[in-house]
Amino acid sequence: MLIDVHAHLLTEGMFNRHEFWGPFMKVQGLTVGHFSLGTKQPAKAATDQEAQANLLARMSHESRRKLMAERGVDKLVMSTPSHCFMYWAEREFANEYARICNDELSAFCRADPEHFDFWCHANLADPENAAREIERAVVQLGARGVCVGGANFNGIEVHDERLFPVWERLSQLDVPIMVHGYNQSIYWGERHHEDRFETTSIVGDCVDETLFFWHLICGGALDAFPNLKTYITHAGGMAVFQLGRLSELNRSMAPDSRNRRPLLEYMANFYFDLDVHAPGLRRGVVEVVGIERLLYGTNFGGAYDHGDLTEGLGLSDANRERIRSGNAIDLLKLDRPARAG
Template identity: 80%
Template sequence: MLIDIHAHLVTKGMLNRHEFWGPFMKTSGFTVGHFSLGTKQPSKARNDAEAEANLLARMTHESRRQLMAERGVDKLVLSAPSHAFMYWAGEFGSEYARICNDEMSAYCRQDPQHFDFWCHANLAEPEAAVQEIERAVTQLGAKGVCVGGTNFNGIETHDERLFPVWEKIEKLDVPIMVHGFNQSIYWGEKHTDDKFETTSIVGDCVDETLFFWYLICGGALDAFPRLKAYITHAGGMAVFQLGRLSELNQAMAPDARNRKPLMDYLENFYFDLDVHAPGLRRGVVEVVGVDRLVYGTNFGGAYAHGDLTENLGLNDEDREKIRSGNAIRLLKLDTPGMH
C-alpha cells in the first residue's frame, strides 16, 4: 500500500475569494496579492479563465485518481498550497483558513477511500487558529494541521504566543505537517526582487529547518512532549546538519530553552524521502530510522522520481512502514477496501 501525505489541493471555492489576495490562477501563474509564482513554463492558456480551468481540471477526483493509479498511489493526504497560507492577509487570513478547510473536507467526503486532508489555520492569529483547528479536526475530519515554515506574519515558531496552538494540537493528538513558503510574499510589489525564485526553491527548505530548530530551542517540546511534526522535503536541511545543530545548540545558544540534548527530541519528528539522489535517501534512512519516515512527494508537482523507497537496501517490511504503515499510525488513517 502506498499513501502519499504531501499533496496540495486547489478547488474552485478556494480561488477568487478576496479582491486583492485572491488567490487567482492567471496566465502569469498562481497569484496572491502582488505575488505570482514564477515558472519557466509558458502558459498553455490563452487567458486567465482558461488558466484557472486548466488548474481545476488537474484537481478533479477523476484526474487525481488517474495519476494515482499510474503511480501506484492508494491514498493522498491533501493540504492547501503553501503560497496561499495567507498569514500576511490580516482578517482574511482566518477567513481563508475556514474556507480551505470547508473545501478540503467536502472534497475528501466525496471519496474518503482515496483522500484525507491536513487542515489549515492562521497562526498569525493564534487564538483564531486554536478555534479553527478544533473545528477542523473534531467536525470536519482533518487528520492533522499543516503549518508554513516559521514566519507567521512576524510570529516565529519559537514564540510562546504559539503555545496555545501547540497545546491544542497535542490535546487533539494529531500531527503537524511543516511546509515552507516563499517569504517574498511579504515584500509586496518588490517580490520580483527575489532573484531566481530563491525564497521558494531554497527558502522552503530553510523555513522547514528553522521550524525544527525553533520548536526545539523555544522549549515547545518540553512544554508539550507529545507533539509530533512531519517536516516535508526530508526536513529541509535539519537531518543533513543534525550534528552541527546538536553540538552548537549546547555550545553556542545560551538562550535556548530546551531542557534536553537536541538529539533527544528526534522522536517528536517525522520526515520523508523527498530528496533526489538515492544516496541521500539512504543517508536519511540511516540517520532517522524507518520508524520515523513517511511517504511524501508533492504529488502532482513539478517533479516525480518513482518509488522513493526503491534501491535503498530496505526489506519489504521496512519499505511498507515508510510507504504506508507509519502514516496510518501517525494520522490514524482509515484504510478499508484499499488494495
C-alpha cells in the first residue's frame, strides 16, 4: 500500500475570497496579493477564467484518482498550498480563510474517504484562534493534523512561547504537525519582484523547514510538550543533512537555547520523508533518521516526479512497506486495510 502524505488541494471555494489577497488563479499563475507564482512560465491559458478552470480540472476527484492509479498511490493526505497560508493578511480574513480551507478540504475528502484525507490549516499568526480552529478541524471535520509554514507567522517565530497554546492543543489531541515552507516574499508587497529566481520558495522552503526544527528544539517546546510530533517535508529541509553540526553547536554556540536535553535526543519527536532527488541522498536519510521515522511524501502532482522514492535503497520488503504506508497509518491514525499488514 502507498500513502502519500504530501499533496495539496485547491477547490473553487478556496478561490476569490478577498478582493486583494484572493487567492486568484490567473494567466500568470496562482496569485496572492501582489505575488504570482512562476511568473516566468509560459502562459497556459488565454484568460484568468480558463486558468482557474484548468487548475480545478486537475484537482477533481476523478483527475486525482487517475494520476494516483498511474503512480500506484492508494491514498493522499492533502493540505492547503503554502502560498495561501495568509499569515501575513489581515487577522480577521486570515482566520476566516483557515475555516474556509478546512471546510473545503473536509468536504472533498468526505466525498471519497477511501482515497483522501487532509491536514488542516490554521492561522498561527493568531495562536489562540489557531488552537481553536485546529480543534474544530480535528474533532468535527476529521483532520489528521495541521500543516504549517516553516520559519515565522507574521513575525511570530517558532521558538516564541506565544505559540505554546497551539503546541498544547496538538499534544492534547495527539495529532502531528506537517511543516512546509512558503514563499515569504508574498508579504513583501510590491517589493516581491526583489525575490530573484523564486529564492524564497525554491531555497527558502528548505531554510524554513530547517529553522522550524532548530527553533522548536531550541525554544524548549519539546520539553514543555514532550509528546508533540512533527513531520518535516523535503527530507527535513537541510536539518538531516546538517544534523551533526546542529547537534554540536546547540551545545557550544547557542547558550540562549532552552532545550534541556542534547539535541539528538529529540529526534523521536520528528518524522521526515525521502523527497530528495537522488537515491544516494535518500539512502543517507534512511541511515541517519531510521526506518521508523520516515513517511512517503512527494508533493504529489506538483512540479516534478522522480519515481518511487523507496526503490534502489536496499530496503527489505517490510521496511519499504513501513515507509510507504505503515508509519503514516500509525502517526495519522488511519484505518489499516488488511493488505497493509
